[in-house]
Amino acid sequence: MTSIAHEEQAIAEAGAWLARLQRGDVGEADGLEFDAWLDAAPQNRAAYKKSLAVWQAFEVSAEQVAAELAAASRRAPMRSAPTRRWMVAGGGLAVAAALAVTVLPGLLAQPETQTYVTGKGQHQRVALADGSVVDLNAESRLSVTLARSERRVVLDDGEAIFDVAHDARRPFNVAAANHVVRVVGTQFDVRNRQGELTVTVARGKVQVRPVAAAAAWRAYSLTAGQRMEVAQNGAVALRTVDPQETFSWRVGRLVYREQPLAEVVADLNRQFVEQIEIGDPALGEIPITGVIILDDPKSVMSRLSLMLPVRTVPSDRGLLLLRK
Template structure:
């Protein structure tokens, strides 16, 4: 059995247990299982949502089916009510998955790029997504909703307008919701960055906390978020273009520290730049460079800044 199938099965079992009522210990165990991985939470919420929708839709589509599944035939051997309740819940879940998942929650298509690679993805609704280096994206479009999951990396979204189907991108503890717009997302672990180029974007917690309100961004709007913190700022459209320079195969530094610039080059190149000294890493630098040409960048550091360059295999150490 594939890992994704095992996760789906476990999520279904947890739904059955929860419907019967969880003890405090079981509730803690469920929370621990959900916290183990994003895949656990997504599978649980997806099945839960499909189940809820199916309970509303099944009666309209096939009134007798759900009733038949929930009405046990009287057996000759008496069985306890708890078993019947569990069987009924399992039957309801099966109906939910079979009747709703294929149309409401199709299995996401997966897209990926390796280091230094870029890729253009055209979705069936007319939306286009450009994937930057080392990026993993999944997308699932149905007749009711449009969803994507940015598991890692950076992507530029050009979302086709559809007022009846909002486009939602999940980024771990955050989600972005739009109708039709252009924006870029970057995710590195728990850290998320959203930059809007056109239209309007709503950024919210995946699980809203008390008094927490979504942040609405317009062109030039930026959100950086990590764990429980979310910071909203506004930047110029020129700076937005700089952030999108990777779409042209470029990186643009505007008074960026040398340490941060090295990290950017390391995203695109097999040759990794190392700057062990904090003072050297703090040097400010600006300019436009080809993302896949760290060698030219290193030559500039040596000739213009007088920095020492030491090569060790696929690593280059830079120092004063």
């Protein structure tokens, strides 16, 4: 076969695959065969991408194209001279085909994804190309994709403050713990630790919704000063907070209101390489309220021990907390 014939063959097969993947009972076997076909020859992949771009172009404008077709058939209901009509249309087609080349390939451009990771005791400020700024807390992992139609961030683990540059045409979506936080331009903090999600808004407005379409009704709008907490079991709590308290980690402080010592220690263990262990589990339950200045673990613990019935002893990993 000539290379053109090869390409025609690949285009035909790509069409067959796209049609087959629309089946109501598409399954694992289809997937594996499709996978093998894609890998079998580079022209298969290229042909499939072309067909897919066309297929999705129709998806985006399905309603408009359907309406145009309906209008056209109303204008010319079974006329006896449709040939001439379409010959006229045909004159425009060479132009049309040439234009299509510039209209469609944008759908295929794969935007790049950048990943940022911080370790214990590390903070990182990331300036994104769209003008947004992300401050990454310690022990966090985040990836950013600036796509044509959206700015997409995945916070796999950890916490970050987002200062989002306004761009109404490109929403800023943060995916974390099976939820999507959607904004246009605002400042907010997202925390995803041990499967628990917290979103705190300082400025503007954001929307949080579960990723699963079936649970879309559980979407929430948050405005400045609001915090949403989603527990691992999906339970949602909304409260009013001073956002600056949540944002304080960026300037080396942690603010707590009635939070158990165990949580405070878990936070401190992300901020310092030297690790703190709680020797007696009952100590972990003590509620903590106050501001902790993140200088070094020894000073932090000596200040805490002034308020709490605890003392610290050095351990092989850092510090051990014991009852006084």
